[in-house]
Amino acid sequence: MNHISEEQLVLLYYGESTEAPAIDQHLVECEECRKEFRALQLVLNTVDSAPVPERGPEYGQAVWQRIEKRIGARKRRNFTQWWIWAPAMAALLVTAFLAGRLTHKPLGADVAKNQQQIRERILMVAVGDHLERSQMVLAELSNAPDHKGKLDITDEREMASELLDDNRLYRQTAHSTGDTAVANVLDDLERVLLEIAHSPNEVSNGQLDDLRQQIESRGLLFKVRVMGSQAREQEVAPSTKKDGKKL
Amino acid sequence: MEVEAGSAVERARAGDSDAFRLLVEQHSRSIFRLAFRMTGNEQDAEDVVQETFLRAFKQLDRYEARSSFSTWLFRIASNYSLDLIRMRKRHEDKRERGTDEERDILQNIAMDTPGPDRVVYGAQVRDRVNAALDELSPQERTAFVLRHFEGLSIEEIGATLGTGANATKHSIFRAVQKLRKNLEPVVGHAR
Numbered sequence: 001m002n003h004i005s006e007e008q009l010v011l012l013y014y015g016e017s018t019e020a021p022a023i024d025q026h027l028v029e030c031e032e033c034r035k036e037f038r039a040l041q042l043v044l045n046t047v048d049s050a051p052v053p054e055r056g057p058e059y060g061q062a063v064w065q066r067i068e069k070r071i072g073a074r075k076r077r078n079f080t081q082w083w084i085w086a087p088a089m090a091a092l093l094v095t096a097f098l099a100g101r102l103t104h105k106p107l108g109a110d111v112a113k114n115q116q117q118i119r120e121r122i123l124m125v126a127v128g129d130h131l132e133r134s135q136m137v138l139a140e141l142s143n144a145p146d147h148k149g150k151l152d153i154t155d156e157r158e159m160a161s162e163l164l165d166d167n168r169l170y171r172q173t174a175h176s177t178g179d180t181a182v183a184n185v186l187d188d189l190e191r192v193l194l195e196i197a198h199s200p201n202e203v204s205n206g207q208l209d210d211l212r213q214q215i216e217s218r219g220l221l222f223k224v225r226v227m228g229s230q231a232r233e234q235e236v237a238p239s240t241k242k243d244g245k246k247l
Numbered sequence: 248m249e250v251e252a253g254s255a256v257e258r259a260r261a262g263d264s265d266a267f268r269l270l271v272e273q274h275s276r277s278i279f280r281l282a283f284r285m286t287g288n289e290q291d292a293e294d295v296v297q298e299t300f301l302r303a304f305k306q307l308d309r310y311e312a313r314s315s316f317s318t319w320l321f322r323i324a325s326n327y328s329l330d331l332i333r334m335r336k337r338h339e340d341k342r343e344r345g346t347d348e349e350r351d352i353l354q355n356i357a358m359d360t361p362g363p364d365r366v367v368y369g370a371q372v373r374d375r376v377n378a379a380l381d382e383l384s385p386q387e388r389t390a391f392v393l394r395h396f397e398g399l400s401i402e403e404i405g406a407t408l409g410t411g412a413n414a415t416k417h418s419i420f421r422a423v424q425k426l427r428k429n430l431e432p433v434v435g436h437a438r
Contacts, residue, residue: 044395
């Protein structure tokens, strides 16, 4: 038998060799190959010393807590086809909000203040839901794998089209109520949603990169996440104002 | 354990979120270890863990019990790690800086290696191993990590990477060659 190749030794090391008995026999007889195999073993055994940060037994629970909410959102998206009723709900909420602002009657200061808070909360609930859905579209495109040929983004494109109408409503409402922080994020989001909605159903790697760059260059995903969390916090704690003071 | 996992998968498919929580709790640590070895970065590994379970949940209907649930999760985690590594490499400036840093580490370790203190020497070997793993291409690193640390067969690795048996073997061979080239000058001192 000739000397054993490095490839054969690697397969032997990992137990994948189909000629293990013959190679073993050769190693007994050939000191040169034996030396080569020892050198290989030494390197591969050394690789095991690369440290991995430890995660405790409670780690799985922590992971679950991080993803639980998003899984709930995806489940709703998958099984209840939110896009059928979401625009109508959104429009209803904003109409209620605007109607409340335009048709108010003279009221006592406390009552007016309470109604204003309720309307703000209605808007934040609607915007929070909208931002969560937008975040899904942005994340899907940002995390889409490289591909050979074209990538089908029909779902994302259709979702972006649906979200655009809602986004315009919310942005106008935020502008009219002077909530510039929300309005600015919705402004940026609208430009990107427009790009996605106007993209072809199938995109090349280059076109996908362009979309990703637009998302990344504006820091949009991050802004949407932060704004979405703030909206959800207000949803959970309606008695707390934006400046953190208790009412 | 896999029988229990199988039952949990079935219940999760039927919309039982408690069953999916069990799967997350059961597999998170091993996915983190794999992700860290693939990406070499703790924050990236955390992202991989999170995204792996989100994708797994979304694709539960596509899971076929022919492979174990953990192997299926490894496949999702490996693919997402590959995407992350490739995305990172696309950012030219970061890649250049990273390569310089890796080169510095390799050079410094090569110069300092024969120190008398074995503790320091051990730390240097570990740094060198990490730097050597960073020198592998994304495909080589994935193939190597899945074979060396996770014990997946050539066939399973091929299924993950979408490559044939020969291409998979060659990725592993190239990875081992690069590791030997970078590590033999260091581990040789231990002989």
